[in-house]
Amino acid sequence: MVGKLARCVECGAKVNWITGPVEWDVKGERIAVDKVEHGICSVCGETYFSEGVSSDVQRRAVDAYKSAHGLLSGAEIRLLRQRLGLSQARFEQLIGAGPKTVVRWENGTVFQNRTVDTLMRVLRDYPQVAQDLLRRVDA
Known part of the structure; x- marks a missing residue:
């Protein structure tokens, strides 16, 4: 998602921006990635990322998965x-x-x-x- 949304595109409620952990699915496993700036809809819980953040989260989640499974990063x-x-x-x-x-x-x-x-x-x-x-x- 580009920029920081003030309102949820799903339900129109306020989006609160925080920095904290998010979970990312890697090969059916949920991997926690720390210190991620993201928005969360106050009503429906939809998650939003600023431009470029989701690819960084994916890279970090894959590296964590690789580490946990003994693969080179x-x-x-x-x-x-x-x-x-x-x-x-x-x-x-x-x-x-x-x-x-x-x-x-x-x-x-x-x-x-x-x-x-x-x-x-x-x-x-x-x-x-x-x-x-x-x-x-x-x-």
Whole structure:
């Protein structure tokens, strides 16, 4: 929602703006995200976010989910890729992922499965494996 609404678009009641926790659904789990500025309708309970806030909440919720399930965060994936000196497209070639997959992992809009997460941990811990795999990709 753009800006801070004064009135609920659902019922017309006053929207109260607060900073506090909100819950976000990630793969069927409700994840609490702290310190989020949001509006709540005083009558129907509808929740509103200022522009850009919902994408930040989604990213933070996905990172919390990843942490709780032992998966690399978007920031950790970005750091790994940068340490290997690879662009997102080149990293996708290395691990056999589709176009724009790495950007989505890094931004927290989607996340990797456990198998790919394990592969990325191997590449992080043994960077020479990445070089060997890249030679095979280029062959």
